[in-house]
Amino acid sequence: MIIDSINPFNGTIIKSYETHTINEVNKIISSSYSAWQDWSNTSFSERANCLNNAALILRERKAELAKLMALEMGKPFKGGLAEIEKCADCCEYYAVNGAEFLKDEPVNTEASKSFITYQPLGVILAVMPWNFPFWQVFRFLAPTLMAGNCGVLKHASNVFGCAIEIENILKSAGFPENVFRTLLIPGSEVDAVIENELIMAVTLTGSTAAGKKVAQKAGSMLKKVVLELGGSDAYLILEDADIELAAETCVNSRLINSGQSCISAKRFVVVESVQEEFTSLFVKKMTSKIIGDPLQETTEIGPQARIDLRNELHEQVKKSVGMGAKCLLGGVISDVNNAFYPPTILTEVCKGMPAYDEELFGPVAAIIKAKDEGHAIQIANDSIFGLGAAIFSKDIKRAENIAATKLQAGACFVNAFVKSDSRLPFGGIKQSGYGRELSYHGIREFVNVKTVFVK
Template sequence: MSIVSINPANGVTIKAYAELSTEEVEKKIQDTHQAWNRWKTSTHETRGKLLLNMASVLRKRKKELAILLASEMGKPITQGYYEIEKCAYCCEYYAENGSKYLADRLIETEASKSFVTFQPIGVVLAVMPWNFPLWQVFRFLAPAMAAGNCGVLKHASNVPGSALAIESIVKEAGFPDNVFQTLLIGSSKVAAIIENPLIKAVTITGSTSAGIQVATKAGSVLKKVVLELGGSDAYVVLADADLELAAQTCVDARLINSGQSCIAAKRFIVEKSVIDEFTRLFLEKMRAKKMGDPLDPETDIGPQARADLRDELHDQVKRSIEKGAVCILGGEVPPGDHAFYPATILTNVKPGMAAYSEEFFGPVASIIEASDEADAIRIANDSVFGLGSAVFTQDLVKGERIAATQLEAGTSCVNSRTVSDPRLPFGGVKTSGYGRELADFGIHEFVNIKTVYIK
């Protein structure tokens, strides 16, 4: 069986890769485990230097990698440059802060000495998606390796070139052989890998359904799992918002990665008194975004990652319109052998429509009317998802209160779009998953938080 990389901008096959056999997978896991037996005793200073090397390699190869992302999954090249820079910063962040986060913590008890120490646990399996082919991996990889763990990667099957590039970056940075390996396999082999006794934990970023499967399997063999899953992020626009700022921020947040992001804004819940003006501004700004060749620096919206995903998105739009949603922009599949889908706006969105309750993984915005502030918050929370959220208001005290205590999400912003940042924990609630990545919370997910008590 082959794993095939196809350019979604033109439907042309880039390259086909042979899938690893079960025996080859087991050998790679064994090799990574052996590498961990040595890597776990490395010093924080050594790990930090190698992480800094990796940041340098990423920046040195930035153009090559950005072209690869554009070719394999259609990411606009300027966004690819940003993604690579973000990966480099993440490596630098853990090079600087890893030893601090992992330092022993003395605890006063009746013992002569008692403390908490943070020890690496072994080989972690990462099951990663195609939408941020580098960032999703590095935000796991940098803290995991800073903590003395090793990793094996099962990447999405449409980005095998990116998966192999990550392995080559680790090697070029000077890390010991086999501390990180890419497994070119299909999803059917994941369950057996989780069962492998040399795999100590699992992290997955993906759909809620994929997360349930991975968590179920990991739970059956009592292995830690971190889940960063789907999202249908609600952005609440209150009557006292700066509508120009709100509209621009909401458009930018909806079109992150051509709309293919778990934390892209998806539902725009607007108080009735300002919905007409907000919709006018939102339409104006969405219409101005350019769809086209992802290698063109002027492109805002590239193709969707695969034609089948584009078709699923269009089906969601059609089903919403059939139930009464009004399409005021886009909503038609352009002709040609590609995976493009235009910026699309649906209004009059109501409960019972796909646009109200389902995750739209593409450049489609749902505008939902709320009668007042309380109704807007109710609608925002009327979702099975809880990844990111935002509220727009010029009353910052009120905005902080709503963000901190009333929106059900792992991240809530005021007058800003949601982003992941190495300095801040990232993750969700409800069916958006559990566990946290990044910051000190993320590095502590895959360590043995060990108590030492000396009488």
């Protein structure tokens, strides 16, 4: 099978890739398993040295890699530079902390000695999306390889170039042959990979629908899964919020990666006493953002990753408007030949509309009016998703209490937008998935937590 990589900015074919056959896939997995026999016995210092080398290479090549992302999925160039820097930081974080996170833990029992030890599982399959084509992979591979596992990557078909470069970077960094491999296969062949007896566990970042399919298949094979799925993050703007800060932060969050982020702000739940002021500033700041060629350093909003994704987003907007939402900004496709979608603001959004119930994966903001704090919390939690949330209030103790005890999400931020950080666990609840990436929680997802008891 041939899969084309298409530039979403102008619709041209960048490169065509011949996919691996199932026989080739099984050989790659077998080679990775053989590599694991040795890699699992290397020292933490050896693994850390490879990760530090990878960080150096990433930084040396970041302009080139940012350009590749701009071409393959339309990421604005400066966003690509930041993504590569974040990948390098993640490598260094686990190089420094991995051994401490996985050191043996003594436990006092009646035995002469008893302890918990963390042992690698084997070959882990990563099924990854196109929106952060380097970061999503490195936040998996850095802890996974540091723990002594090997990895095989099924990347999104429109970013095969990025997938190949990740494998090349790791080889150049000194990771042994076959410790990390890329599988060039369509999504329809993921089930066959999970069925391979040498695959010990699976991690997927992607849509809720894709997560359910992978979880079902992995469950039937009794293989562990970590899922980081969709989100419809609610940002609560309370009556005592710094409205200037709230509007600026909310717009920046909504437009990260041209709106294509699972943890970007999507629903803005505003207490009615400040709704007019917030909405006015929000519109002003949204209209100030620069849209254009993702290769230009000044561009802040690029195209959507694919035309079909742009069209799906537009259908959600049209359906919401047809059900009574008011479009204050955007909502019109000006050129059907590229994947651009304009920054769009919907108000008077109500339950039952796509803008309320579904994830809008693009630069579309839904503003929802709340009567008061309690009503705002109720609206925020009235979602099938539970990935992230944010609260804006000058009363820090009040906001902290809401974040810690009231909101149903895996990460809650106060007076700041939700973001991932190697030092903090990342993941969601409800239909946003389960399991955690990053921090010490992430590195312990794919290990055997083994009890040793010596009489």
